[in-house]
Structure formats: structure tokens, C-alpha cells
Amino acid sequence: MWMRASLVGMTDPMPIGKRQAQSITMARMSAVEATIFNLQKFSTEDGPGIRTTVFFKGCPMRCPWCHNPESQSFSPxxxxxxxxxxxxxxxxxxxxxxxxxxxxxxxxxxxxxxxxxxxxxxxxxxxxxxxxGQRLPVRAIFEMVARDAAFYAASGGGVTLSGGEPLAQPAAAIALLEMLREAGIHTALDTCAAAPDSVLGAALAHTDLVLLDVKTTDPKRHLEYTGLPFDRVARAVDRINATGIPVWVRTPVIPGYTDDEANIRDVALFVAERLKHCERHDLLAFSNLCESKYAQLDRPFPLAGAPLLNPATMAHLCAVALQAGSRHVHWSGPMRVAEGLWS
Ligand code: SF4
Ligand code: SF4
The missing domain is CATH 3.30.70.20 (Alpha-Beta Plaits)
Incomplete structure (x- = not known):
């Protein structure tokens, strides 16, 4: 409520017409609800500094390696x-x-x-x-995450919208980003960028950092793996470029799907040639820690039995990405126990 109070303060120099318009917008935004399945505090993986990650439920993609199967359905x-x-x-x-x-x-x-x-x-x-999954007013979500504003400010952190796909609940995602931005909290949007142009544009207007998933640039493989065409991601890249917002690219490295040298090279070439404001490229090693979550949801894990990767493979793929033009390449993820090494 402190943010609301600042909008109507006696010394507020804002002209009355604009202030009323803003109050109407804020009231409308307060009525919007989101279905979220997790709210992770003190997250350090989803952008800079200490963050809270808000996980939106529901995703238009169906990647077989999805490590958050509870994120896929829009329903609780x-x-x-x-x-x-x-x-x-x-x-x-x-x-x-x-x-x-x-x-x-x-x-x-x-x-x-x-x-x-x-x-x-x-x-x-x-x-x-x-x-x-819980349906909550966006205002309530904002108030929960804004409580840690002091931690965000001290660490250079903020709030990340993730999922699922946050932009698949466009009104809620945009309203939350706008509230955070008005409160001076750094915003990151973790997205597969398959949203309609108007939705992406409205969200980017209140976004400080984009975490962009680029799994493969091969149209056939992208459609086969995710269920959506790659040209939607490519179009989104043009829109993101035009804003000048920094981007962290994330590429899942999945055995038998995206872990081949050619794929990593092609993704890195795409990043180097098309993404004008990419700050880093993260290669995320396959994780099977989600297997029990599939069982709880009565679904088979499509990658059951697939091997974890090893550090040498990940280091090699980082080198491939660097050579192809990606800058600031990092890798992370669980490694094969047999090799006695964990990331
Ligand atoms: S199992 Fe029954 S009680 Fe539980 S959520 Fe479903 S319908 Fe409701
Ligand atoms: S049977 Fe198990 S799941 Fe059902 S109410 Fe009792 S403790 Fe809960």
C-alpha cells in the first residue's frame, strides 16, 4: 500500500488528469489475478543479485525435458x-x-x-x-515480493517473472511488471518469447532484463521439441533488440535433443548475429531431479533414464559457443555422480 500512498500524496506534483488516469489504471491492475505455482525467495539463478522468482502456471510449449512439469497446465x-x-x-x-x-x-x-x-x-x-497452483490477485503477489525490496536494493537484485510462461497470462504479467517498475524494483522476464507481438511489447515496456530461452534454431527440431515454430522466437528477438533491454540467453543442453555440437554452434551464431544486447549465454545441463514430480502428477517423464552430462562435455560446448561468437558463456547443472563431480 505504500506505493499507492505515494501516488496520492499531498505534494504530488502530477497534474490531476494524469493522476486520475493512473489511479484508474492501478485500480484495474489490482483486480487482475494470476495463477502461480511457486514464489521462490532469495533466488540467485534468475538474474543478478538476490531476487524473488514468481513462477506463473501454464506454458504453450511442451518440451519433453521440462524440469517443472507442474508449470505446464494452466489449471491448479x-x-x-x-x-x-x-x-x-x-x-x-x-x-x-x-x-x-x-x-x-x-x-x-x-x-x-x-x-x-x-x-x-x-x-x-x-x-x-x-x-x-494458486489464483491470487496481482496486487497480493506484488505486496509479497515487495517486502524484500531492501534485499534487492542492497544486492542489485529484484524480481523475476518465470514459469511456465509468464506471458501466457499477459494481463497479470504486465500488471505485475508495471507495479514493480513503479516501486523502483528491478524486473527480469524469463520467457520463451512465443507471445503475440503486442503482449511482448507491453511487457518489455516494464522490463529491465530478459532471460530468453533459445533451445535450437532449427525450425524442424524446434517445432518437434516444443510444439511451436522457431520464427516466433526469431520475431521476438527483433522486438527485444529494438528496446535495447539487456538479454541473458539460456540454452538447455539435453542428451539426444540439443546437446550436439552443431546445435550449440548454431544457437551461438544466432545469438552473436541477431541478439544485439546479449550480456551472457548460459548452457543449462540436463537435470533429472524432476522425475518424482512427473510421478506425482501421474505422468511419465519422457527422458527417464537419460544420462546426466559430464563437466568435460559442458566445458567443450562452452568452447564451441564461444568460438561461434557467444560472449560470457557459462554452464551449470547436475553432473554424473560416477565422475564424482557436481556443479
Ligand atoms: S480431488 Fe476432489 S476435493 Fe480434491 S481438489 Fe479435486 S475435486 Fe476437489
Ligand atoms: S488419507 Fe492421507 S491424504 Fe487423505 S486426508 Fe488422510 S492424511 Fe491426508
Missing amino acids: EVVWHGGRCLGDRGCLKVCPEDALQVADGRMVLNRQRCTGCGDCVAYCPASALEMH
């Missing part, structure tokens, strides 16, 4: 933590849709029946049922 999803369950079966009685059953000692959720009402989660005395 219930998961069951067997290790916490008391076995009293009270949740079965409170479910109005008869969507819960116990079979072979496991809770089985009929996801076709489940409406995401949350009654079972609210009832469960052991927190064994959890809802991935």
Missing part, C-alpha cells in the same frame, strides 16, 4: 505425498467429485473428475495433499 493440480499420509481416508469423504480413491496403498486421483476445488487439501491434517 493436486498431488499426494505418500510419506506424509496418515491413511485415515478423510479426504475421500470430503471430495465432492468422488475423484479420490485408494488402490494398492496409494492415493489415486481421477484428474478428469477433479475440479481443483481444494477441499481435500484444506481438509488433510497431514499436508499430504498439495495444490500446485
Whole structure:
């Protein structure tokens, strides 16, 4: 509320017409809601300094290696933590849709029946049922993240919108960016950039840093892996260039998909030739730590059994990217245990 107060202060030199217009805009923005599935404080991976990352639920892409499967659906999803369950079966009685059953000692959720009402989660005395995804007013999200403004200021950090794809909830993402910008908080937008031009343009108007996913530049592979054409990403790059906003490119390095030298070289060439304000290029090694999350959502992990990469491979791919023109190339991610090395 402190930000609102500053807008209506007695000494506010803003002309009345503009102030009223701004109040109307702020009131409209306050009414917007977002579905988020996580709010990660003290994050150091999603931009400079100490940050809070707001994870928006829902993504238009379907990358088989997605390490946040709970981010893909736009709807809230219930998961069951067997290790916490008391076995009293009270949740079965409170479910109005008869969507819960116990079979072979496991809770089985009929996801076709489940409406995401949350009654079972609210009832469960052991927190064994959890809802991935919560619909909140953007104003409430802003107030939660703005509490750490002092940490952001001291560390050169801020707030990152991630997901999922934040721009797939355009009104909410733009409103949150605008509120943060008005409060003087640094904003980063982690995006696959497949949004319509008007949405991207409106979001960029309140963005200080873009974290841009470039998985492959091969149109056939991009469509096959993500379900969306690469030219949407390429068009977004032109729009981002025009703003002058700095960009950190992120390339997932996935065994059998994007880890070949040719792919990394092509992505680095694209970055060097097309992205005018790229500050760094991160190669993110494949992680299988998400496998249990797929199981909780009753989905198979498409990359189950795929090997983790090793430091030598990642170092080599960094060298390939540097040689092709990317600057400030870094890698990170879990490494093969057998080699005794972890990043
Ligand atoms: S209410 Fe919670 S603890 Fe009880 S059976 Fe259901 S999930 Fe398990
Ligand atoms: S969220 Fe609602 S509909 Fe879904 S399982 Fe729980 S009680 Fe049933």
C-alpha cells in the first residue's frame, strides 16, 4: 500500500488528469489475478543479485525435458505425498467429485473428475495433499515480493517473472511488471518469447532484463521439441533488440535433443548475429531431479533414464559457443555422480 500512498500524496506534483488516469489504471491492475505455482525467495539463478522468482502456471510449449512439469497446465493440480499420509481416508469423504480413491496403498486421483476445488487439501491434517497452483490477485503477489525490496536494493537484485510462461497470462504479467517498475524494483522476464507481438511489447515496456530461452534454431527440431515454430522466437528477438533491454540467453543442453555440437554452434551464431544486447549465454545441463514430480502428477517423464552430462562435455560446448561468437558463456547443472563431480 505504500506505493499507492505515494501516488496520492499531498505534494504530488502530477497534474490531476494524469493522476486520475493512473489511479484508474492501478485500480484495474489490482483486480487482475494470476495463477502461480511457486514464489521462490532469495533466488540467485534468475538474474543478478538476490531476487524473488514468481513462477506463473501454464506454458504453450511442451518440451519433453521440462524440469517443472507442474508449470505446464494452466489449471491448479493436486498431488499426494505418500510419506506424509496418515491413511485415515478423510479426504475421500470430503471430495465432492468422488475423484479420490485408494488402490494398492496409494492415493489415486481421477484428474478428469477433479475440479481443483481444494477441499481435500484444506481438509488433510497431514499436508499430504498439495495444490500446485494458486489464483491470487496481482496486487497480493506484488505486496509479497515487495517486502524484500531492501534485499534487492542492497544486492542489485529484484524480481523475476518465470514459469511456465509468464506471458501466457499477459494481463497479470504486465500488471505485475508495471507495479514493480513503479516501486523502483528491478524486473527480469524469463520467457520463451512465443507471445503475440503486442503482449511482448507491453511487457518489455516494464522490463529491465530478459532471460530468453533459445533451445535450437532449427525450425524442424524446434517445432518437434516444443510444439511451436522457431520464427516466433526469431520475431521476438527483433522486438527485444529494438528496446535495447539487456538479454541473458539460456540454452538447455539435453542428451539426444540439443546437446550436439552443431546445435550449440548454431544457437551461438544466432545469438552473436541477431541478439544485439546479449550480456551472457548460459548452457543449462540436463537435470533429472524432476522425475518424482512427473510421478506425482501421474505422468511419465519422457527422458527417464537419460544420462546426466559430464563437466568435460559442458566445458567443450562452452568452447564451441564461444568460438561461434557467444560472449560470457557459462554452464551449470547436475553432473554424473560416477565422475564424482557436481556443479
Ligand atoms: S486426508 Fe491426508 S492424511 Fe488422510 S488419507 Fe487423505 S491424504 Fe492421507
Ligand atoms: S481438489 Fe476437489 S475435486 Fe479435486 S480431488 Fe480434491 S476435493 Fe476432489
